[in-house]
Amino acid sequence: MHTRPVWAEISRHNLIANYLELRRLAREHVSAGASVEVLAVVKADAYGHGLRVCSPLLAGAGADWLGVTSVEEGVRARAVCPESSILVMSGLWHGEADAILEHRLTPLIWERFHLDLLENATQQRSIPDGSIAVHLEIDTGMSRQGVPIPDPQGKEVGAILERLRASPALRLEGVATHFSAPEVIDGEDTKRQRSCLEMAIELIAASGLRPRWIHAGNSATLLEGEQIEPLRQLAARIGAQLMLRPGLSLYGYAPRFSGAGELEADGRMAGSGLFPVLAWKTRVTSLRTIGPGEGAGYNATFRAERATRLALLPLGYADGLSRLLSNRGSVLVHGRRAPIAGRISMDQTIVDVTDIPGVEIGDEVVVLGKQGGVAIDAYELADLMGTIPYEVLCDIAERVPRVPVD
Template identity: 55%
Template sequence: MSLRPTWAEISLPRLRRNYALLRAAAPGVELMAVVKANAYGHNAALCAPALVESGARWLGVTCLDEGIAVRQACPDARVLLMSGIWQGEAEAAIEHGLTPVVWETAHLAEIKEAAAQRGIASFAVHVEIDSGMSRQGVRLDRIEAFAAALARTPHIHVEGVMTHFHSPEVLDDPATARQLENFDQALARLAAAGVTPSIVHAGNSATALTPAMTRAIAALGNKHGAAAMVRPGLSLYGYAPRFSGEGAAAENTELQPVLAWKTRVISLRTIEPGETAGYNATFHAEKPTRLALLPVGYADGLNRLLSNRGAVLIRGQRAPIAGRVSMDLTIVDVTDIDGVKLGDEAVILGEQRAERSWARITADELAAIEGTIPYEVLCAIGPRVPRRIAEDENGDA
């Protein structure tokens, strides 16, 4: 157990409420709860069971190692390996009851050999279609050839067929409509070749929060005699995608961030006008300046681009980062915050209340400063930051 005073708190009540909000926003489709990348940095061992308890039957992970860890936490859930399998992984996928996505004939050969060795007559997979993202999936001009390869692999049962949209948050982008058409065409061509899945799925958080898209996917499933599913990730953890284009939806303010990242003041000092702080002396005091030292740095995931630009919350007020974020330590300016003392809580991400003030820093805010997306901010929080269940059972802001 780490005694270092830097940690992240995970609010399971908020996670459950976010799932319920998405469930209500996407009628007619099932939700696969995406818990890859250690639940977007939130700790899959904590989050996956809470999502299953909330009604999620399917959990999405990236790879075999993630799948095994989630299987240990959720023995009865369906777990999809969204980035497929690599050489030698099929046997472990079968052993742990994981469902791989396939799109290469090499995947089929790996599964066929492992299933035959284990005497398994039918092992479920999901086939991915490349409807226009050109990342992974069977290209449209290879549908029939891949279906023929499936027919030569009797150990494999195609339970699901999926695709991935490249710009679902751009609501007036005709590319998403074209991708849906391509997916529809692929399903029809697979059916003609005798491949009839019981599940079709596509889309992410943006899809789940766009009623027209969830209706389209539900209709596609109905057309092909299959259940429909979408795969939200980021929104489960309290952040809505940044929609754009004509008819863009307003940000869903009901979603609440699940993770709060905190540390404590471990040292205080005052520097005089003209003195500097941090590596390369990028902070210069213009007046007597009170500095607080925090035991957190870029090795924990606090991006160096926040140097002299970001802030933390102390006593419900913003304390600007003073100088460079270093590997293990960060200095903040608390000159204008009364009464700061050793041991005071500093919030890097999350909310903080004080006697007369309340403030919040979100992953969206940090992403804007860093020139990135909130996904990266959350996933970058390092493994030496322990994740703990928040003491506040209500998880309210």
């Protein structure tokens, strides 16, 4: 039961429209008759939008694959998406292999102990399909997770491939990599990483393994478009299909591109056709007027220069409204901006509504989203905080209920 007047509205319409637009763009950038799969990334609680809300909507719109962070997230996704293929994108840990089998999850693997855990789990239970599908992560330059390529002696990748080839319990269904800078148009790092992926695919082909999927690319890859057909052709060399993994763009935000290409003023790719999915809202719970020189909030970092009307909002940094927005950010009241006055508290925030006539207790306030003809988006908050929109969205706390609308 949620009675506190703080909530996040999740637009079903916008989420589905974004997915369909991304799928259209993927198909637009490949040769006639070719196909590309679009995996919907719902990790990190669907980038703060609510995994349980977003996953079934995306599956219903045609997303056969969902990407989650962990086995725990995979279990939650399986509860609402019984037929989806669910990729666990951060590998597995001790004690998680049984859940992978039980809930029919597909893990990314790259460490030998991942194989040990999965093979040991199969000895304790029968596998309906005869083997566990796994996707092998290749580290082509991110230096984060994956089997490193190039591998000067070929020992590590060779050992993993041999294990997969010889194991009756494991089936190599996919091969993945993660580009470190896909938002840099014509970036040299991405070109090098693609070459490393090509090297890995040649090694996999030489081993006799034939994965069904090759996935390498995210929102930036999909929206930029020029990398899609070369990647598809690379996958086709071993009879595989290309899969792309958009995340941020599903929720209405294009990455900020740099380098050559057609860019909008704020650095996003022009014509992305995406719509923000989340609107974060609250209500005015108290009002007061202070005189010139009086302070507001902890340590009185805001001091009134005139008679000032202040509105109290029942949310703070424990809800994900960053303290870095203190005395810098604003909210929307009656379709106008109300500056944040003083330091954001754990559970409360004060805003200055002096120049907004008629504000009353109970009035709706928009923290993130549109009101009237004015909008505050995650780019704006990220710029004020010195971060990226991903963090703004993911930081919205679990205690803020996600409410599906339209």
